[in-house]
Amino acid sequence: MPTARAVSRLPLMAGSAVLAAVVVTGCSSEPGPTPAKPVITAHDSTTTPGAAPTATPTLQTSGSPAFGSPSSTPTGPPIPTGPALRALLPTTATLPAGWTIKGNGNETDTGTYIVDDPVTPTLPQEPCTQMRLSGTILSQDLKASGAMKEVYDGENMAQVYLAAYHAGDAAKLLGEIRAYAERCKSFTGKGIDGKPVPLTVTQQPVPGLGDEALDMKKVPQGPYHSEEILVTRIGDRVLxxxxxxxxxxxxxxxxxxxPLSKAVK
Known part of the structure; x- marks a missing residue:
């Protein structure tokens, strides 16, 4: 039987627009996306210890789910700073069985600065060919603060990104992401050899997870890498x-x- 490394996928070429998306908030100590995870370019231009859950959420494949709507007035505690969000990220003690953290997990956060006046959203105009399914990218619009950590289920790395938003903005962001997935459900990117690569994007609601949750996948034709992101809104925070x-x-x-969606409330 081949090992995971023996069946590894080819990366798709990276683009400059992805880096631009990361720095839109300005005063942040977060790094850009992990360089080892290349993406597609334009073709034409917490800590509550507990055992792992006995059951995991399942994807809903039919029906029209009722999604949350933005709050009309601020509720709950003040917006947490980057370090406060960082304290809610998983630790070795809170991860499910089989998951690990290497070193400090490359932890980063946005510092003590809270963005009081978020920049104009850019996701509604983002080209499909610049799509990357990463919290460091999709969290940017309307974000007030954030923190990131990397964890592993064996050799496979998963990025955990937790962001906080002003009242109602987290629900607006989920709407943006769903619209982006719908608009880009089929497009053409570029492989590392310069050849066109057709891609499809799917989205499915995940019932019973947070206030609303979305599982999104970007899958290319051919031996190229696919991406997945699970976005969960818990009040005015998004995991x-x-x-x-x-x-x-x-x-x-x-x-x-x-376990993580419960820990970040």
Missing amino acids: FLSGDDILGRLPRLMQLAT
């Missing part, structure tokens, strides 16, 4: 779990979803 199948399979994001 992003993402990874790819460069090593042969996607990380088991559903195993992380239940």
Whole structure:
């Protein structure tokens, strides 16, 4: 039987627009996306210890789910800073069985600065060919603060990104992401050899996870890597779990979803 490394996928070429998306908030100490996870370019231009859950959420494949709507007035505690969100990220003690952290997990956060006046959203105009399913990318619009950590289910890395938003903005962001997935459900990117690569994007609601949750996948034709992101809104915070199948399979994001979504409330 081949090992995961023996069936690794080819990366798709990276683009500059992805880097631009990461720095839109300005005063942040977060790094850009992990360089080892290349993406597609334009073709034409917490800590509550507990055991792993006995059941994981399942994807809903039919029906029209009722999604949350933005809050009309601020509720709950003040918006947490980056370090406060960082304290809610998983630890070795809170991860499900089989998951590990290497070193400090490359932890980063946005510092003590809270964005009081988020920049104009850019996701509605983002080209499909620049799509990357990563919390460091999809979290940017309307974000007030954030923190990131990397965890592993064996060899497969998953990025855990937790972001906080002003009242109602988290629900708006989920609407943006769903619209982006619908608009880009079929497009053409570019392989590392310069050849066109057709891609499809799917989205499925995940019932019973947070206030609303979405599982999104980007799958190319041919021997190129696929990406997946599980986006969960918990009030005015959003948890992003993402990874790819460069090593042969996607990380088991559903195993992380239940315990982490409960821990970040």
